[in-house]
Amino acid sequence: MITINKKRFKEHFRRKMNNLYAQTLEEASNEELFNVLCYVIKDMISKDWEGSRIYQEKAVFYFSIEFLLGRQLKSNLLNLGFEDTIRQGLNELGIDLDEIVESEPDPALGNGGLGRLAACFLDSMASVGISGHGYGIRYKYGLFEQKFVNNSQVEVPDNWLINSSYSWETVRPNRALLVKYEGKINMEKDDEDNLKVTHKDYIPVMAMPYDIPIIGYGNECINTLRIWKSEIPTRDFGKSSSYAKNQAASYEDALKYKYYAEEISQTLYPNDSNYAGQLLRLKQEYFFVSAGIQDIFRKCRRYKITTQDLPNKIAIHINDTHPALCIPEMMRILLDEEGLSWDESWNITIKVMSYTNHTILCEAMERWSEDIMKKLLPRMYMIIEEINKRYVNDLRKKGYSEEKVKRMAIMYDGEIRMANLCIVSSYSINGVAQLHTKLLKEEVLNDFYEEESYKFNNKTNGIAHRRWLISSNPELANLITKLIGNKWIKDTSHLKELEKFVDDENVLNRLEEIKFNNKVKLANYIKENNNITIDPNSIFDVQVKRLHAYKRQLMNILHVLCLYHEILDNVDLELDIQPRTFIFGAKAAPGYYLAKCIIKLINCVANLVNNDPRVKGKIKVVFIENYGVSLAEKIIPAANVSEQISTTTKEASGTSNMKFMMNGALTLATLDGANVEIYQQVGKENMFLFGLSAKQVLDYNKYGGYSSKDLYHSNKLLKRVVDDLVNGFIPGLGKEGREIYDALITYNDEYFVLRDIDEYADAQQRISNLYKDKIKWNKMSLINIANSGIFSSDRTINEYIEDIWFKGCDEDVQNNII
Numbered sequence: 058m059i060t061i062n063k064k065r066f067k068e069h070f071r072r073k074m075n076n077l078y079a080q081t082l083e084e085a086s087n088e089e090l091f092n093v094l095c096y097v098i099k100d101m102i103s104k105d106w107e108g109s110r111i112y113q114e115k116a117v118f119y120f121s122i123e124f125l126l127g128r129q130l131k132s133n134l135l136n137l138g139f140e141d142t143i144r145q146g147l148n149e150l151g152i153d154l155d156e157i158v159e160s161e162p163d164p165a166l167g168n169g170g171l172g173r174l175a176a177c178f179l180d181s182m183a184s185v186g187i188s189g190h191g192y193g194i195r196y197k198y199g200l201f202e203q204k205f206v207n208n209s210q211v212e213v214p215d216n217w218l219i220n221s222s223y224s225w226e227t228v229r230p231n232r233a234l235l236v237k238y239e240g241k242i243n244m245e246k247d248d249e250d251n252l253k254v255t256h257k258d259y260i261p262v263m264a265m266p267y268d269i270p271i272i273g274y275g276n277e278c279i280n281t282l283r284i285w286k287s288e289i290p291t292r293d294f295g296k297s298s299s300y301a302k303n304q305a306a307s308y309e310d311a312l313k314y315k316y317y318a319e320e321i322s323q324t325l326y327p328n329d330s331n332y333a334g335q336l337l338r339l340k341q342e343y344f345f346v347s348a349g350i351q352d353i354f355r356k357c358r359r360y361k362i363t364t365q366d367l368p369n370k371i372a373i374h375i376n377d378t379h380p381a382l383c384i385p386e387m388m389r390i391l392l393d394e395e396g397l398s399w400d401e402s403w404n405i406t407i408k409v410m411s412y413t414n415h416t417i418l419c420e421a422m423e424r425w426s427e428d429i430m431k432k433l434l435p436r437m438y439m440i441i442e443e444i445n446k447r448y449v450n451d452l453r454k455k456g457y458s459e460e461k462v463k464r465m466a467i468m469y470d471g472e473i474r475m476a477n478l479c480i481v482s483s484y485s486i487n488g489v490a491q492l493h494t495k496l497l498k499e500e501v502l503n504d505f506y507e508e509e510s511y512k513f514n515n516k517t518n519g520i521a522h523r524r525w526l527i528s529s530n531p532e533l534a535n536l537i538t539k540l541i542g543n544k545w546i547k548d549t550s551h552l553k554e555l556e557k558f559v560d561d562e563n564v565l566n567r568l569e570e571i572k573f574n575n576k577v578k579l580a581n582y583i584k585e586n587n588n589i590t591i592d593p594n595s596i597f598d599v600q601v602k603r604l605h606a607y608k609r610q611l612m613n614i615l616h617v618l619c620l621y622h623e624i625l626d627n628v629d630l631e632l633d634i635q636p637r638t639f640i641f642g643a644k645a646a647p648g649y650y651l652a653k654c655i656i657k658l659i660n661c662v663a664n665l666v667n668n669d670p671r672v673k674g675k676i677k678v679v680f681i682e683n684y685g686v687s688l689a690e691k692i693i694p695a696a697n698v699s700e701q702i703s704t705t706t707k708e709a710s711g712t713s714n715m716k717f718m719m720n721g722a723l724t725l726a727t728l729d730g731a732n733v734e735i736y737q738q739v740g741k742e743n744m745f746l747f748g749l750s751a752k753q754v755l756d757y758n759k760y761g762g763y764s765s766k767d768l769y770h771s772n773k774l775l776k777r778v779v780d781d782l783v784n785g786f787i788p789g790l791g792k793e794g795r796e797i798y799d800a801l802i803t804y805n806d807e808y809f810v811l812r813d814i815d816e817y818a819d820a821q822q823r824i825s826n827l828y829k830d831k832i833k834w835n836k837m838s839l840i841n842i843a844n845s846g847i848f849s850s851d852r853t854i855n856e857y858i859e860d861i862w863f864k865g866c867d868e869d870v871q872n873n874i875i
């Protein structure tokens with residue numbers, strides 16, 4: 058058990074400051090104080106971290122190209138149970154813990170939901186106590202920092218590695234590995250007629266591991282997130298390759314080589330659910346996959362795990378298709394290094410691999426050209442080709458039409474389809490919410506579902522309630538514990554007991570007071586950072602998430618314009634409008650022009666509305682710069698309304714919807730993604746639903762029948778706001794308005810913004826009406842919190858453990874081994 062004693066902590070803290078910086082506490086900056094505290098905590102956990110490395114049970118390795126960790130200090134203190142002691146100890150040293158918390162860098166090694174999910178899963182794997190570890194990339198630059206200049210997004214490099222290091226990490230040079238690119242593959246038969254494969258003239262890149270401890274809640278379990286940095290090989294490795302030696306020939310070539318290697322872990326691709334087709338991206342994917350799989354084999358050899366026993370000892374999870382090369386890489390090691398036959402290698406591989414699909418957007422489906430794969434990763438290409446050949450043969454043997462074989466093939470028309478590779482080679486394929494999984498089964502992956510239905514399952518996403526409630530909303534967490542005891546912290550299903558208080562006015566008032574306090578805190582933040590004054594008595598109506606057309610921030614801001622017109626039309630009437638603050642936070646991928654136009658529109662509308670005296674502060678629009686995990690932790694506890702308004706069928710799950718619900722916001726939503734599960738928990742009377750159903754959207758997509766032009770011409774109010782985009786009504790908006798207008802009218806409004814906006818406005822009106830009845834509102838808020846327990850990622854992880862990782866592959870899979 059890791060324990061802490063205030064006196065010893067203070068001594069340790071002083072000593073560490075002296076060791077690291079040779080200065081007194083008084084001389085230290087907040088950043089230095091953070092570093093010292095971080096090292097003190099690492100010292101305290103080091104024994105348990107080492108101990109967790111011993112593999113007594115099955116280990117899970119979660120491969121993800123993104124881990125959006127956020128700050129670690131508070132969540133580590135919470136999980137270790139140290140917060141109070143350390144706060145007091147620091148206090149006695151004249152140091153404020155909250156200030157140190159704010160000086161921690163926020164590692165943004167992810168774009169949005171997918172990366173954040175991976176981080177929540179790490180927290181939950183450690184907290185439920187399994188040996189579950191992450192593999193990823195240590196990007197030198199994470200997601201860009203967003204600034205607004207003249208209302209437009211400007212991207213600034215994110216320099217999270219101040220002085221090239223991060224205090225939570227530990228670098229382990231003795232565990233560096235070599236990843237091989239390009240070159241030629243040689244196949245020879247040896248004397249005993251065994252095929253011997255050698256990789257010649259490759260370009261070697263060294264993968265240097267950096268370990269970050271992942272601390273479980275109250276259980277001594279400390280797992281590891283291992284992220285790899287790319288470098289040119291050090292001398293020991295260099296000897297093994299002729300390439301490195303040749304590069305030493307000229308200084309210029311040596312520099313080129315250094316650039317080639319270091320570029321790989323240089324930057325995170327800032328695309329969110331867009332397929333990045335660049336060669337560098339493929340290098341990145343193979344880089345962390347090859348290092349990770351080699352690392353797993355090294356551990357297995359050390360613990361004398363036989364290849365046959367691998368499926369009992371390890372589970373490898375592929376988070377979306379970016380780590381799909383785990384499959385051929387594992388095959389490569391089993392075939393070329395372990396000397397197993399194809400069938401033996403295949404039977405092991407498909408009992409180890411499981412895969413999560415995260416999106417049905419076509420543009421996000423990864424495909425690589427065969428030529429690129431062949432040149433960059435020749436051995437991977439050969440193995441994928443063989444997997445495909447055997448699979449396609451099998452399909453043909455079953456008598457399927459060529460059309461169907463074409464659709465299901467892994468390689469077709471010069472391209473490699475990574476999702477198909479994952480489906481064919483995994484024992485489990487899961488979607489991330491009920492509707493999403495249903496769409497996978499019935500639409501997008503229907504061919505595969507008909508073929509191997511037993512592989513498909515749903516795992517509705519979840520969130521780390523420790524970070525998203527306990528740590529970010531301590532007042533609410535304390536109230537809950539006061540009311541129902543603390544069992545809910547380990548098992549969130551106990552939150553349900555809050556329903557007992559649904560008619561208790563004291564509790565409801567206290568709930569309102571806590572929300573109000575959080576709103577005041579956020580208002581202060583916005584005053585300081587955006588210099589906008591907002592009224593904590595207004596409804597805080599929040600949409601924070603990546604900017605994407607399918608998420609429909611556009612519908613939200615067009616509705617704000619409608620309200621603005623309504624106020625202007627009735628300027629003399631003193632409309633009885635419930636005051637509202639519309640809060641946005643969103644980054645757009647730098648190359649996604651329409652998304653950037655929408656950012657500009659929101660900023661321009663904000664200026665227009667916020668500065669018009671006729672509005673009398675009834676509505677305000679605030680776009681908070683640089684949305685990320687740390688901001689989310691401030692914004693979400695302060696929200697009254699959670700905007701989850703994606704075009705139905707497009708949002709696979711969403712997770713911010715869960716964060717808001719757990720913090721007592723009411724959800725304004727389409728029945729998309731995990732909003733369906735929220736609806737199942739609280740019923741339509743405790744949320745605000747609107748919009749096209751999944752079936753209606755699918756039918757429009759299949760059979761047509763939607764014309765945004767017709768709507769535009771038949772609905773005057775709609776026409777007015779759409780015309781605002783291009784008639785100069787919105788100062789500062791230029792050609793961006795035309796771009797948006799064209800998306801809506803010329804290109805027939807792909808995401809049904811104009812089709813859904815009337816119903817959306819009605820739902821917003823219902824919200825305004827309800828907010829007047831504070832008791833009713835607070836009741837609904839309480840019911841939402843009480844029923845948010847299933848959205849803890851502990852629940853999700855327990856399902857992965859039971860149905861996927863520890864169950865391994867079931868008999869159906871075993872019987873269907875090719």
Ligand SMILES: *Cc1c(COP(=O)(O)O)cnc(C)c1O
Binds near residue numbers: 603684685710713714
């Ligand atoms: C939770 C979270 C997301 C995901 O938001 P969605 O609304 O589900 O897309 C994105 N970014 C950050 C910083 C988050 O914390």
